[in-house]
Amino acid sequence: MSATQPQPMARPDREVVHITAEETHPVRLAVLRADTPTKEVAFPEDHAPGAVHLGVRVDGTLVATSTWIPRDAPDGTSPAVQLRGMATAGHLQGTGIGALLIAAGRDHARSIGAAVVWANARDRALAFYEREGFTVVGDGFVDATTQLPHHVVVSRL
Ligand SMILES: CC(C)(COP(=O)(O)OP(=O)(O)OC[C@H]1O[C@@H](n2cnc3c(N)ncnc32)[C@H](O)[C@@H]1OP(=O)(O)O)[C@@H](O)C(=O)NCCC(=O)NCCS
Incomplete structure (x- = not known):
C-alpha cells in the first residue's frame, strides 16, 4: 500500500497475530x-x-490466514517474499481483513529486506490484489493443485 492510501482502520476486536x-x-x-x-x-x-x-x-477466533515465504520472484528479483494461502472466512470477506494481512505481511517482508512481495493469484482474486497495490504480470496459467486460472501478481516494497 502506498503512503498516499489510507491504512486499514484498526479495530479493537481485530488482531493480526503470528500463528503456526x-x-x-x-x-x-x-x-x-x-x-x-x-x-x-x-x-x-x-x-x-x-x-x-x-x-x-x-474476538479471539481465527478468521483469516496468510503465509509469507522467502523466495525469489518469478522474474528473479531477490530477496523477495511469496505470499501463499491468503484466505478470509466467507462471512467476513470484503470487510477489510485481507487488507490488514497484506499490510502486516508487507511490513514483515520489508523487515527482512525483501524488494518485492509476489503471489500466484487466483484470477477470481485479482481485483483484490490490484486494489491492494499489486500489479498483474505475465500470462495466465492453470495451477496444478487447484486447477483454477491464476496470474502472478507483484508488489514492490
Ligand atoms: C481474496 C480475499 C483473501 C480478500 O480478503 P478480504 O478480507 O475479503 O479483503 P478485504 O475486505 O480487505 O478487501 C480489500 C479491498 O478489496 C476489495 N475486494 C475484496 N475481494 C475482492 C474481490 N474478489 N474482487 C474485487 N474486490 C475485492 C474489497 O471490496 C476492499 O475494497 P475497499 O477497501 O475499496 O472496500 C478473500 O476475499 C478470500 O479469502 N477469497 C476467497 C479465497 C481467495 O480467492 N483467496 C486468494 C487466493 S490467491
Whole structure:
C-alpha cells in the first residue's frame, strides 16, 4: 500500500497475530479448498526457513490466514517474499481483513529486506490484489493443485 492510501482502520476486536502452519489449516480448508479437486491444506513450504504465518483473530477466533515465504520472484528479483494461502472466512470477506494481512505481511517482508512481495493469484482474486497495490504480470496459467486460472501478481516494497 502506498503512503498516499489510507491504512486499514484498526479495530479493537481485530488482531493480526503470528500463528503456526497447522493453525492455518481450518481456514485454508474452508476457504481455499471448498471447490478444488484436492482437500490438501499443507503447503510444502510451510516450514521452510523464514516462513511466517500471519492470521487475524476477531474476538479471539481465527478468521483469516496468510503465509509469507522467502523466495525469489518469478522474474528473479531477490530477496523477495511469496505470499501463499491468503484466505478470509466467507462471512467476513470484503470487510477489510485481507487488507490488514497484506499490510502486516508487507511490513514483515520489508523487515527482512525483501524488494518485492509476489503471489500466484487466483484470477477470481485479482481485483483484490490490484486494489491492494499489486500489479498483474505475465500470462495466465492453470495451477496444478487447484486447477483454477491464476496470474502472478507483484508488489514492490
Ligand atoms: C481474496 C480475499 C483473501 C480478500 O480478503 P478480504 O478480507 O475479503 O479483503 P478485504 O475486505 O480487505 O478487501 C480489500 C479491498 O478489496 C476489495 N475486494 C475484496 N475481494 C475482492 C474481490 N474478489 N474482487 C474485487 N474486490 C475485492 C474489497 O471490496 C476492499 O475494497 P475497499 O477497501 O475499496 O472496500 C478473500 O476475499 C478470500 O479469502 N477469497 C476467497 C479465497 C481467495 O480467492 N483467496 C486468494 C487466493 S490467491
